[in-house]
Amino acid sequence: MPNHIFKESYPGSRVDHVGTYSRMLPVSLERMFENALDWEHLPWLHRSSFTAISCEDAGPWGWRASVVNARGQTSLLELRLDTRQRRWVTRTLDGQGVGAEIWTYVIERGPLEIEVVIDFFVPGVSEADLAKVGAAYARVYQTLYDEDVSMMQGRHRLLKQRVLPLKADSPAECLGIRADLSFPLETSFAGRPVIVWAVDGTFHVTAARCPHYGADLVRGTREGLTVTCPWHGYRFNLLSGACSGLTSLLIATRFYAWEEAGKLWIGWAGAEK
Numbered sequence: 001m002p003n004h005i006f007k008e009s010y011p012g013s014r015v016d017h018v019g020t021y022s023r024m025l026p027v028s029l030e031r032m033f034e035n036a037l038d039w040e041h042l043p044w045l046h047r048s049s050f051t052a053i054s055c056e057d058a059g060p061w062g063w064r065a066s067v068v069n070a071r072g073q074t075s076l077l078e079l080r081l082d083t084r085q086r087r088w089v090t091r092t093l094d095g096q097g098v099g100a101e102i103w104t105y106v107i108e109r110g111p112l113e114i115e116v117v118i119d120f121f122v123p124g125v126s127e128a129d130l131a132k133v134g135a136a137y138a139r140v141y142q143t144l145y146d147e148d149v150s151m152m153q154g155r156h157r158l159l160k161q162r163v164l165p166l167k168a169d170s171p172a173e174c175l176g177i178r179a180d181l182s183f184p185l186e187t188s189f190a191g192r193p194v195i196v197w198a199v200d201g202t203f204h205v206t207a208a209r210c211p212h213y214g215a216d217l218v219r220g221t222r223e224g225l226t227v228t229c230p231w232h233g234y235r236f237n238l239l240s241g242a243c244s245g246l247t248s249l250l251i252a253t254r255f256y257a258w259e260e261a262g263k264l265w266i267g268w269a270g271a272e273k
């Protein structure tokens with residue numbers, strides 16, 4: 001059962017209208033607007049569609065950025081958000097696809113249920129090709145929204161979570177037989193999700209969620225002591241927790257893991273080792 005509807009352009013529409021894509025999304029309006037303004041995630045979360053982005057300007061109004069698509073073609077995109085009208089318009093101002101406009105309308109159907117309706121306008125398409133071009137846009141948007149839903153839901157879960165401070169005397173916990181475990185290991189300590197990383201024979205433990213929007217860092221990429229977040233590409237040091245881009249962001253690293261008698265243990269600062 002498809003989770004979206006694609007309608008070809010209708011007679012009497014604008015001459016450059018190539019089709020309309022719509023689908024329900026299990027997210028809030030707030031998360032959807034946040035996602036629209038979030039230009040940084042394009043080459044990370046949507047890496048199959050974009051490979052790079054360079055932002056010229058951004059604010060509550062929207063953003064304007066030069067993006068490179070998966071075929072290496074560059075476009076200058078501008079997204080303008082109108083929260084009162086519950087819509088945003090993305091225009092290609094220059095480069096590949098110049099003149100294209102994508103109008104996205106959002107209808108709230110419930111607290112965690114919205115409908116997006118997206119009209120694609122592409123200049124210079126012959127009448128015979130309208131449906132084909134529209135369907136191609138719909139396929140791209142299907143992928144983009146599948147990827148966006150996972151991020152918006154993850155962020156929603158994180159914002160709802162209440163994380164209690166760890167007690168200094170939280171006892172060490174055994175994670176099992178070391179030889180049976182593979183790394184990076186997603187686990188928990190004192191009820192909070194953590195990751196045990198094995199780097200050159202040494203264990204490092206960090207919080208499992210990225211402090212930016214809450215991505216699972218285990219799905220990021222690690223090189224040496226640096227892990228790169230899969231959603232926006234921020235890089236964190238596994239020892240200090242520091243972020244190389246935004247100095248105010250830190251991942252919690254005050255955990256320890258060690259092997260004893262063939263078993264792997266985890267503890268927190270102050271816990272007995």
Ligand code: FES
Nearest residue numbers: 210212213229232
């Ligand atoms: S969630 Fe944005 S960089 Fe990790």
Ligand SMILES: [Fe+2]
Nearest residue numbers: 035046144148
């Ligand atoms: Fe997105």
